[in-house]
Structure formats: C-alpha cells, structure tokens
Amino acid sequence: MSAPPLAAVQTNGLTRVYGPLIALSGLNLTVEKGDLFGFIGSNGAGKTTTLRILATFLVPSAGSASVFGHDVVREADTVRHMIGYMPDFFGVYKDMEVTEYLDFFGACYRIPSSRREKTVADVLELVGLTDKRGTLIGALSRGMQQRLGLARVLIHDPKLLLLDEPASGLDPRARIEMMAILQELQRMGKTIIISSHILSELQTLCNRVAIIEKGKLIYAGPVQGVQQQISDTATFWARVGGAQDPALPILRATPHVTSAELTDDRIKVTLASHDTDPSTIPAALIQNGFRLLEFYEDEIGLEKVFLHVTKGETQ
Numbered sequence: 469m470s471a472p473p474l475a476a477v478q479t480n481g482l483t484r485v486y487g488p489l490i491a492l493s494g495l496n497l498t499v500e501k502g503d504l505f506g507f508i509g510s511n512g513a514g515k516t517t518t519l520r521i522l523a524t525f526l527v528p529s530a531g532s533a534s535v536f537g538h539d540v541v542r543e544a545d546t547v548r549h550m551i552g553y554m555p556d557f558f559g560v561y562k563d564m565e566v567t568e569y570l571d572f573f574g575a576c577y578r579i580p581s582s583r584r585e586k587t588v589a590d591v592l593e594l595v596g597l598t599d600k601r602g603t604l605i606g607a608l609s610r611g612m613q614q615r616l617g618l619a620r621v622l623i624h625d626p627k628l629l630l631l632d633e634p635a636s637g638l639d640p641r642a643r644i645e646m647m648a649i650l651q652e653l654q655r656m657g658k659t660i661i662i663s664s665h666i667l668s669e670l671q672t673l674c675n676r677v678a679i680i681e682k683g684k685l686i687y688a689g690p691v692q693g694v695q696q697q698i699s700d701t702a703t704f705w706a707r708v709g710g711a712q713d714p715a716l717p718i719l720r721a722t723p724h725v726t727s728a729e730l731t732d733d734r735i736k737v738t739l740a741s742h743d744t745d746p747s748t749i750p751a752a753l754i755q756n757g758f759r760l761l762e763f764y765e766d767e768i769g770l771e772k773v774f775l776h777v778t779k780g781e782t783q
C-alpha cells in the first residue's frame with residue numbers, strides 16, 4: 469500500500485513574533501502538490517515572514533512547517549534543495565553578465581560544470597532571456613531583471629517555488645509575461661506560491677488562494693469559494709432587446725428570484741442561493757417573448773472579497 473501523497477507545504481500553528489509584535493499567529497495552511505497558490509494580504513500581514521520561514525531563512529517562534537514532508541527547521545538542508553525562493557528585494561549584480569550570474573548560482577548549488585552550460589541555457593529559454601545572455605545585468609530593464617531573478621531560482625530545478633511579489637514594479641505587459649511563465653512552470657509540474665497585492669491577477673492565475681491579515685488566516689481554498697463566503701445570494705446580470713422595464717415584473721415572478729433591479733442598461737437579478745438553478749431566468753425571459761442579449765453571473769473580484777473580509781481589520 470502506498471502512503472498518502474504529501475502536501476507540498478503544511479504549516480501547523482505557525483507563529484512568529486518579533487519582540488512584542490505577533491507577525492504570524494497560529495497559521496494552518498496546506499498547499500497541495502501542483503498548486504499555483506496565491507498568498508494575499510495587505511502590507512505587514514505576514515506574507516514575507518511566512519515565505520522566509522518556508523525558505524528556511526527564519527525560524528518559527530512556535531508551531532511547525534514542512535515542505536514535502538520535511539521539517540523546515542530540523543531538515544533545513546533537504547528543504548533548501550527542494551525550494552526556489554525569490555525574495556521581494558534581491559541584490560542585483562549590475563556588473564555581471566546574465567550567463568555569468570546564472571553560472572555562479574549553478575556553482576553554488578554544486579551543479580557540475582559539464583552540465584551547467586545546458587542548465588543555464590534551459591532556464592534562460594524558459595524565462596525568455598536567451599537573447600540577453602551576454603548582456604550586463606545593469607543594462608536589463610526591470611522586467612528582465614525580475615525574469616532573471618526567476619531564472620536564478622530555477623537553476624537547481626526545485627519542486628516548490630516561493631515567489632515574494634514577483635510582479636511588483638512591472639508594467640502591465642511585463643506582468644502578463646511573468647504570469648505566463650508561471651503558468652508554464654505549473655504545467656511543468658512545479659508547485660508555486662506567489663504573494664501579491666495584485667489581487668485581480670491572482671484571481672485568474674491561481675487555483676487556490678489564502679488571505680491573511682495581521683498574521684491570521686482569513687480564508688484558504690479555491691478562488692470560487694471566496695465568492696460564496698462573502699454572500700449567500702447569487703447575482704446575475706441580464707440584458708434584453710429594447711426597453712428593459714417590461715422584463716422586471718416577469719423576473720420578479722420567477723421562482724427563487726429575490727430581486728430584479730434596473731442598473732444602467734442592465735438588469736441585476738438576485739437568486740436566493742448559489743445552489744439555485746439560474747437557467748430559470750433566461751427561460752422566463754425567452755418564454756415571454758424577450759430577446760435575450762446578455763446573461764452572466766456577477767464576478768466578485770478578490771479586491772471586493774479582500775475589503776469585505778478585512779473590514780475594520782486593517783490599520
């Protein structure tokens with residue numbers, strides 16, 4: 469019989485204090501193998517503290533954390549080889565060439581020189597910097613330097629990537645490029661934890677998210693689940709051909725519809741619960757002779773969720 473699969477990351481009551489300040493308070497978090505996991509929180513929430521503990525750079529004050537079953541304190545050496553940690557600020561060796569820089573880190577990880585050239589070429593290809601291999605780092609744009617930082621943490625082929633705000637300071641295009649690389653890495657089988665304030669991007673990128681505030685976990689689970697957490701009712705938008713007003717009484721008489729209101733040129737329809745079948749709405753409209761132009765579920769952005777769950781918490 470095979471053992472149950474180990475979680476990529478498991479924390480139990482993870483706590484970290486700095487003097488009187490409780491930066492992290494009893495965090496219980498599970499990240500499954502293959503997750504692209506969004507770690508969301510406002511400034512000072514404890515994201516960097518958590519990632520630094522997982523990266524073995526910081527020791528917990530209480531509780532424990534493991535990476536693929538290995539304790540980050542007792543088995544720190546083993547863990548270090550499994551992870552690639554990209555800090556929020558990393559020193560840039562401006563006078564080094566791109567290839568030299570990666571070769572240097574490859575040597576730090578004891579990749580034999582015979583294999584290093586190929587490894588460096590592979591990671592450069594992955595982050596789209598092959599053309600820049602001979603360029604001085606100081607001459608790279610910010611977005612390219614961030615991608616180089618990502619190449620650096622990939623050099624020893626880690627199973628888990630811990631990325632602390634890898635898209636910060638990037639323009640929208642560079643951010644999209646970075647996200648595409650992360651999706652590619654997920655397809656390659658890597659487990660990725662990415663922290664960010666850029667909530668709307670994580671929403672489409674990540675399959676699971678955790679929201680922390682003041683060192684405490686507020687939500688952990690699938691992105692879709694967040695929606696249900698903040699509201700029991702389900703909201704849909706409909707637009708019919710011609711005037712919208714005549715559709716309102718029809719919708720209000722439809723079973724399970726709790727309200728139908730005109731907002732701008734569309735109708736906001738609320739159903740009593742997420743479990744209710746929404747197809748009654750278009751059916752009622754079509755049966756009554758309306759031409760249905762649009763019908764879709766209201767997307768609650770993570771921003772909204774974040775503001776909701778952290779209401780009154782942020783200082």
Ligand SMILES: Nc1ncnc2c1ncn2[C@@H]1O[C@H](COP(=O)(O)OP(=O)(O)OP(=O)(O)O)[C@@H](O)[C@H]1O
Pocket residue numbers: 486489491509510511512513514515516517518556
């Ligand atoms: N070395 C330190 N000494 C004292 N306090 C610290 C130290 N590092 C972090 N803190 C405090 O711990 C709390 C959590 O900080 P952390 O850096 O983990 O937050 P964060 O979520 O990464 O924030 P940001 O979004 O600003 O990067 C903050 O209140 C911070 O001031």
Ligand SMILES: [Mg+2]
Pocket residue numbers: 515516517556632
């Ligand atoms: Mg931080």
